[in-house]
Amino acid sequence: MPELPDLLYIRDYLRQHATNRTITAAEVRQPVVLRNAVGDPPERALKTLTITGVDSHGPFLRITVSSTLELVLNLMLSGRIQHQRKPDRPLGHICMALHLDDGTRLNMCDENKMLKIYFVHTGSTSAIPGLDALGVDILSPGFTFEEFFRRLGDHPRMQIRALINDHSLLNSIGNAYADEILFAARIHPKTLAGTLEPDERERVFAAIRDVMADGIRAVAEARQPIHVKVRDHMRVRNRKGEPCPRCGTIIRREGVRGYDVFYCPACQPPRRRVFIDWTNKPEA
Ligand SMILES: [Zn+2]
Secondary structure (H helix, E strand, O other): OOOHHHHHHHHHHHHHHOOOOEEEEEEEOOHHHEEEOOOOOHHHHOOOOEEEEEEEEOOEEEEEEOOOEEEEEEOOOOOEEEEEOOOOOOOOOEEEEEEEOOOOEEEEEOOOOOOEEEEEEOOOOOOOOOOOOOOEEOOOOOOOHHHHHHHHHHOOOOEHHHHHOOOOOEEOOOHHHHHHHHHHHOOOOOOEHHHOOHHHHHHHHHHHHHHHHHHHHHHHHHOOOOOOOOOOOOOOOOOOOOEOOOOOOEOEEEEEOOEEEEEOOOOOOOOOHHHHHHOOOOOO
């Protein structure tokens, strides 16, 4: 699943390479991914129009065409977008493609056909699930200590991992960066928000800023094609069985409500005795 740093990289890349290009053809190969609120099929409506803007908003990527129409993409779990140039091979599992006037193609691909493409009039986003309900933008000046503390206070019984991962509260932190943030803050993922000490709250807040900034920098510096997920900089995510980069303890993976969570049981000790079985340490 692409996360905020990935989407910002894709956005910036498309602004540079797709904006001001004219669409010579639009192909919908998997109609199941398309939600058409315009009426006219995109094959007919988009042809000869020019891409005028690219933006990202939470998990959504928004491609504006001719200032009046929008393709709003949610890549979901396995969706990818490829900018296919002449010698490149298409990724496969193409659900929709835009042919551009420079001979390149934007392929929207998903082997599971779960990605969603909303075709709407510009700004008509009310029918797009989740888009208008996004929480505070964690990269904006509005995301302050006070804002973050208020959200913790509003949801004292929520586990911190679920809270920072909730896009209607914070816009937006996905599963991978949520693990990285709690590792940086040295907080156990199941800790209830209401039990965090003041210094722990500050650590989580600082880690959100630092980890996301590092991620944005790492993805930009990797300069990979936009369909490649850059994860080499991650310290615990998908590193089950590897030593913790801080203390050497073996990193664990746990399933929490259907999600995989990666953490270091020594750096991120559980708060209460009820979680003692997570650590394998003998009781004192
Ligand atoms: Zn550790």
